[in-house]
Amino acid sequence: MLVGLLLVTLLDGCGVLQRPSASYSYDHAFIRYWPPRKESRSLRLAVKDLIDMKGVVTTAGSHYVAETTQPATSDAVCLMIARARNVQIVGKTNLSELAVAPSGVNDFFGTPRSPLNKHSNLIPGGSSCGSAVAIANGLADIAFGTDTAGSIRVPAACCGIVGLKTTFGLVSLQGVFPVEPKHLDTVGPMAKDVDHVVQGMDLLQDGFVARYRAAVAAKPSAKKIRIGRLYLTGTDPKIDQAVDEALVRAKFEVVPLDQVFKDKWDQAKRDGNTLAAAGVWISDGKFFDKLIGVSARTKAIIALGGFDFVTNYQSAVRRQAAWQQALHDTFERVDFIALPTLQKLPPKIPTAATAAFNEAQILNLQNTVPVNFAGNPALALPIPVSDKILPATSLQLVGPRLSEADLLNAGRLVEARSRL
Numbered sequence: 001m002l003v004g005l006l007l008v009t010l011l012d013g014c015g016v017l018q019r020p021s022a023s024y025s026y027d028h029a030f031i032r033y034w035p036p037r038k039e040s041r042s043l044r045l046a047v048k049d050l051i052d053m054k055g056v057v058t059t060a061g062s063h064y065v066a067e068t069t070q071p072a073t074s075d076a077v078c079l080m081i082a083r084a085r086n087v088q089i090v091g092k093t094n095l096s097e098l099a100v101a102p103s104g105v106n107d108f109f110g111t112p113r114s115p116l117n118k119h120s121n122l123i124p125g126g127s128s129c130g131s132a133v134a135i136a137n138g139l140a141d142i143a144f145g146t147d148t149a150g151s152i153r154v155p156a157a158c159c160g161i162v163g164l165k166t167t168f169g170l171v172s173l174q175g176v177f178p179v180e181p182k183h184l185d186t187v188g189p190m191a192k193d194v195d196h197v198v199q200g201m202d203l204l205q206d207g208f209v210a211r212y213r214a215a216v217a218a219k220p221s222a223k224k225i226r227i228g229r230l231y232l233t234g235t236d237p238k239i240d241q242a243v244d245e246a247l248v249r250a251k252f253e254v255v256p257l258d259q260v261f262k263d264k265w266d267q268a269k270r271d272g273n274t275l276a277a278a279g280v281w282i283s284d285g286k287f288f289d290k291l292i293g294v295s296a297r298t299k300a301i302i303a304l305g306g307f308d309f310v311t312n313y314q315s316a317v318r319r320q321a322a323w324q325q326a327l328h329d330t331f332e333r334v335d336f337i338a339l340p341t342l343q344k345l346p347p348k349i350p351t352a353a354t355a356a357f358n359e360a361q362i363l364n365l366q367n368t369v370p371v372n373f374a375g376n377p378a379l380a381l382p383i384p385v386s387d388k389i390l391p392a393t394s395l396q397l398v399g400p401r402l403s404e405a406d407l408l409n410a411g412r413l414v415e416a417r418s419r420l
Contacts, residue, residue: 027137028094028106028110028111030093030130030139031049031059031094035090046091046093047091047143048131048146049130050146051144051176054075056072061094061095061096061099061106061127062108063108064292068293077174078171078175079144091140093143094110097297097298100127100302101297102151102359104124104158105123105126105297105350107295108293108295114133116391116392122346122347123347124155125156125157125159125346128143128190131144132158141192141196141199142203145188149363150369153368153380153394156341156394157346157393157394160382162380162382162411163188164190164379164408165186165371165379166188167377167404168183171204173185173187179279182279184275189201194381194411194412198408205404208404222253225253225410226333227397228255228334230338231339232266236343239343239345239385242383242386242393243338243383246418250417251413252338252410254338255334261330269367271319273363274313275316276372284298285302285306323374328400336407338395339395339396341393341396342366342393343367371398376398376400377401377407378398378407381397381418395414
């Protein structure tokens, strides 16, 4: 399959549109950017360009979609609270084309520049790369992203910010360009710290701040919080060490999870990737035969999704309920699960010749999709790492369904002891 992906990528050369200059910020964070009013003190909100905004074309990071789609006739439902509160929307953020590439590379609108190390050309992480870079570079206070297989948490990890994947079904997907809406797609907030993510959640779920404050009052310290620590094969030792040290600093009660659970997690990763890939085929298969305006990288991912849909999709769906039950049983014994968001530090942006292989490798590095497969919430937040090049890696905390307030409280405790 990887050989096939590589061949499709190498054949890219005919039917490629000239890159448009549609990213109106120096770091390629935005596809459309509206500078904030200088006198305004209201929150600046950036919105991933999968989310409809009335009067604006939702490009999905695709030049083909941008050129062939009419402006949205109404806002997505998830913007309702922000509109009612007159929050200042500063732009539609860039993303990997059709939200399918975990690297965050966009061949048409430009790839957002990772702020973690300005001297290395590192991936920003996908697909909500523009949202993460906009936050990291101070161009927005809160950003809305979407997360199908890790698309909020992976760019949060690659850009040194905080990102929350919400419980499946908690936030309406009406008016959101689909990837795999039947089982995986979610909308969630991204910000520089936990406090701003809480504010972002309050724009997606009215009254969330009060729920968060109640969670903080119920467990103001980590002493009563039990963390199940998951160790996965292939993780960089210094990243595991960084996670362990962050948990110790916060003073959680840490319980290692056993091999039985690890095996179930690994199977859920395979099944979640199958659903995500098949979802790309279901949602975006119609773009596969476009000669102009869709990159070979994206066509390769769509083709792989078609293969997964035919061969593995139904069996993966049948295993979903068992995985959800396994997580539910684990949360009878622990409050949260902790593990690295990524198994290794972010790699460099690939050359065109190695793009397909690189996307597959990044997919294997991320520890995010089992959470989507279950429908649970998860938080990614930066923690210090002992590395000569990068200052931070990312801790992922996974919680029971609808535990966003408690999850962010746990994140607050980690953040307070892990200042970079």
